Amino acid sequence: TRDLARTPCIDRLNETTAMLANIKIRTLIITVLSLLMAAVVAIGGLGYYSSWRTREAYRDVALRDRESENAFTRIRLLMETNRSQVLQALQHNPQFDWSKLHDHPLTVHWTAIDKASQDIAAVWKGYYAGVASPEERKLADAWYEKSGGLGIAGVQAAATAMRGDHWDDAEQVLIKTINPSYRLGLGPSSELSDYLVKRGQVNDA
DSSP states (O other), X not given: OHHHHOOHHHHHHHHHHHHHHHHHHHHHHHHHHHHHHHHHHHHHHXXXXXXXXXXXXXXXXXXXXXXXXXXXXXXXXXXXXHHHHHHHHHTXXXXXXXXXXXXXXXHHHXXXXXXXXXXXXHHHHHHHHTOOOXXXXXXXXXXXXXXXXXXXXXXXXXXXXXXXXXXXXXXHHIIIIIHHHHHHHHHHHHHHHHHHHHHHHHHHO
16 A cells, blocks of 8 residues: 555655755755845946946046146246246346346346246147047137237247347337237137136036
């Protein structure tokens, strides 16, 4: 009969089969949970990395924008230095009695003009190479054009005239070229300044 067919061996086999089934189910559950936890960790890691990359990218953009503001400010200061040196050099005109009051040679002004002009060109080159916004590039181009190439050519022309003892010509360059180009460049310069300041405020918000 069915009852007589059951033996201790069969019982032990059944118990072993049931135990193995339980082990398989438990192992399966543990494996699934482990995979889920690994997925959660991986997603969290990717999220953290993505967040970190976003912060770094934002920091790089903000830093680049701040560098652009600094370059713009430095160029304007150097331009004023150049014009100031022309004005000071003109005071050495031997036609005026006060020229004898200067206690330094004209070479002081030539050196200052040459250095300022070189610095303007170098800073502008670095700044312009980093311009990514079409709007900023348009404003920068307008400033460069209206200011007569940031005033470098006009200042150099005035200095050359004075070095050749053509003081009246140098004065005319100041009056007819340098001052008008600086005045024309003031509008685009202000627009570019406003653009950079507003962008910096957005980055700092």
